[in-house]
Amino acid sequence: MSSPDLYNRRFFLFSGKGGVGKTTLSAAFALSCARRGERTLLMELNVKGKISTLFGAGEVDHEIREVDDNLYAVNVTPAAAMREYALMILKIKLVYRAVFENRIVSSFLKVIPGLNELVMLGKAYYHVNETDESGRPKWDKIIVDAPATGHGIFFLKIPSVITSLVKSGLMFEEAQRILDLLQDPERTAINLVTLAEDMPVNETLELARVVREEMGVPIGVVLANAVYRPLFDDAQVAHLNEAHAALQAAADAGDERAQTHPGAGFVEAARFRNARVAMQQEYLDLLREQADAPMVEVPFYFHDRMSFATIDEIAEHLSRELPALANPAEDTADRSSSSAG
Amino acid sequence: MARTDDEAQASRYFERVISERQVVICVGSGGVGKTTSSAVIGLNAALSGRRVLVMTIDPARRLANSLGIEALGSEMQQIPLERFEELGLEPKGELWAMMLDMKDSFDRLVQRHAPDPKTRDAILDNRFYHYFSTSLAGTQEYAASERLHELVQSGEFDLIVLDTPPTTHALDFLEAPERLVDAVSSRALQWLYKPGVLSGRSGMGIVSLGTNYVMRTLGKFTGGELLSELGVFLKTFSSLFEGFEERARGVIDLLKSSRTGFVVVTAPDSLTVEEALYFYEKLDRDALHVDAFIVNRVHPRWVSEEALALPPEALAAALSEPPLPALDPALNPTDLAEHLLENASQFELRATQDASSIALMGDRLPKTMPILKVPYFNRDIHSLAGLNKARTALFGYF
Numbered sequence: 001m002s003s004p005d006l007y008n009r010r011f012f013l014f015s016g017k018g019g020v021g022k023t024t025l026s027a028a029f030a031l032s033c034a035r036r037g038e039r040t041l042l043m044e045l046n047v048k049g050k051i052s053t054l055f056g057a058g059e060v061d062h063e064i065r066e067v068d069d070n071l072y073a074v075n076v077t078p079a080a081a082m083r084e085y086a087l088m089i090l091k092i093k094l095v096y097r098a099v100f101e102n103r104i105v106s107s108f109l110k111v112i113p114g115l116n117e118l119v120m121l122g123k124a125y126y127h128v129n130e131t132d133e134s135g136r137p138k139w140d141k142i143i144v145d146a147p148a149t150g151h152g153i154f155f156l157k158i159p160s161v162i163t164s165l166v167k168s169g170l171m172f173e174e175a176q177r178i179l180d181l182l183q184d185p186e187r188t189a190i191n192l193v194t195l196a197e198d199m200p201v202n203e204t205l206e207l208a209r210v211v212r213e214e215m216g217v218p219i220g221v222v223l224a225n226a227v228y229r230p231l232f233d234d235a236q237v238a239h240l241n242e243a244h245a246a247l248q249a250a251a252d253a254g255d256e257r258a259q260t261h262p263g264a265g266f267v268e269a270a271r272f273r274n275a276r277v278a279m280q281q282e283y284l285d286l287l288r289e290q291a292d293a294p295m296v297e298v299p300f301y302f303h304d305r306m307s308f309a310t311i312d313e314i315a316e317h318l319s320r321e322l323p324a325l326a327n328p329a330e331d332t333a334d335r336s337s338s339s340a341g
Numbered sequence: 342m343a344r345t346d347d348e349a350q351a352s353r354y355f356e357r358v359i360s361e362r363q364v365v366i367c368v369g370s371g372g373v374g375k376t377t378s379s380a381v382i383g384l385n386a387a388l389s390g391r392r393v394l395v396m397t398i399d400p401a402r403r404l405a406n407s408l409g410i411e412a413l414g415s416e417m418q419q420i421p422l423e424r425f426e427e428l429g430l431e432p433k434g435e436l437w438a439m440m441l442d443m444k445d446s447f448d449r450l451v452q453r454h455a456p457d458p459k460t461r462d463a464i465l466d467n468r469f470y471h472y473f474s475t476s477l478a479g480t481q482e483y484a485a486s487e488r489l490h491e492l493v494q495s496g497e498f499d500l501i502v503l504d505t506p507p508t509t510h511a512l513d514f515l516e517a518p519e520r521l522v523d524a525v526s527s528r529a530l531q532w533l534y535k536p537g538v539l540s541g542r543s544g545m546g547i548v549s550l551g552t553n554y555v556m557r558t559l560g561k562f563t564g565g566e567l568l569s570e571l572g573v574f575l576k577t578f579s580s581l582f583e584g585f586e587e588r589a590r591g592v593i594d595l596l597k598s599s600r601t602g603f604v605v606v607t608a609p610d611s612l613t614v615e616e617a618l619y620f621y622e623k624l625d626r627d628a629l630h631v632d633a634f635i636v637n638r639v640h641p642r643w644v645s646e647e648a649l650a651l652p653p654e655a656l657a658a659a660l661s662e663p664p665l666p667a668l669d670p671a672l673n674p675t676d677l678a679e680h681l682l683e684n685a686s687q688f689e690l691r692a693t694q695d696a697s698s699i700a701l702m703g704d705r706l707p708k709t710m711p712i713l714k715v716p717y718f719n720r721d722i723h724s725l726a727g728l729n730k731a732r733t734a735l736f737g738y739f
Binding site for chain 1: 403567645665668677687690
């Protein structure tokens, strides 16, 4: 399975279970693109602007704004996307208001399957094709922080759902165009974000299967987030386990030194890490075996995960790791050693 | 982690409040351990003698296995509590669990409330129905609220614990029924059947845009066939809504009454804590009862600040003091000590951050609100013993 360099594509979706750090990684990836000198647009969909928090660039809403050099962000809400889209077609505000802000119509718009999702995807599609005065693409990279899985799968299925339900009308044409973009391996990649834990991994494997078999959307990489760097080698791990057992035995025997020993807390903290590391390795192996896509580990950072400093470090990490994936000649045996702690 | 008096008191208060509720609803962002918390709350009530149902929306296989069943399905299953005797516990009540399958709940709804078999089949076979029942915003929450209502009415359980979808809006499932009623209200449907609406007779000035024009413009977007088919579907579907508003009101009354308590579940990082506080404000504004905050995966404090300031040599020397075993000559004590210090200080950093976001939470919540902390265990919870550890953290039992 060869993976072309992710940085050669233009349109990226990030998907994964809630709470796995999808927003963090899509923002970090966007930053790494911007740092490469590419004009990058990061799109959040209908959420309370986490991006604003990350870049400290004031409230990111439905107006595109620059949050860092070369990096622009926008929060797309269905209502705003619908308005833009409808105005593009109807051209006249008055007509738009009469039609789309009509109470009856708006109750219809709510129940038309997938319309909200379609207009949000449609907005992304529009930016992929947007050109500047000289006719060159306006954006080098468009990155969409897609909704959490469950909802995310539905979101990505929308275009094909619509083309199977209707055969005419603007919605159908739009859906067909978006479908062509989503399935184009030259331009598009969906990246699956996960944690090296039971439920996120199961969900990711399922998502990978659905994306591949039912949607035909090309998978870019699986990003395993928050992976602990092993600190202790096998001999040290074995000794720490012995030390823990000795402390247990002493405590059971009523030996007070088990509590007061200056090394006791250190031993327990180390065992905590070792247990997490061992568990994560099991799940990373499972992902490697079954996801059928290249995997990048993103190290766990010991400061608050949602800060610009973290995004910055992860962006650095990705700009090293992603091109290396495209070059299978390079030894990838021990990726985790290159991470910052 | 040693429990303080405050923590013990918060646990006792929480347990007492839950013992008076018939419904407990866990809300919170994705990935914060809502499902596990729901299971532990349910488990504790069942052990103390109540007949409890836990409804989850997550196919939590590991959790199911830890409860001693293969997998959770949309049929209720009884959890064999006698296995808890191995842990020295005496289960007095019953625990049941089920997974709320969205499609399945919606099908049930159609089967229960369709006026006649013909209408029922017309809905179930409609090609829109599948998308409508699985993907319309709020359908999941709506199905959950209907099922909850049904179960509470049946009086089968003393307590129902519901684990909600990770929505951005804690109360989607309160609003979902009303949204659906609104969407298929007969008023909107009438327009669709007015003669000529979709057949394209124009002649309207732009200033007095008529319904025909409005609908035709909409039809341009959706394709005319979609709009008229959707109309047919909605018309059929709306026959379900006989007595629907009444049921929706019933759910809302139940949720607002003192029979129901909400529990906000969160992770200890600052961003998730912000979201949790936002949920709380919303619940509080709607006059719903919030019984507790549960903070999962709190990093424990293993090492004192003095110990962290030890020079590596001093720690290295201590590593061979009894009761610790002698170091293998192949191991470099200073090397090991440096790693131990690095590791402990990294976790100290996490513990400090966790503590400060929990303190912030305390400042922004009423003084009486129990904030229950569950430590970060070194394995994921997938055994009885693991569940019981979480129960100890929440309720203070050993």
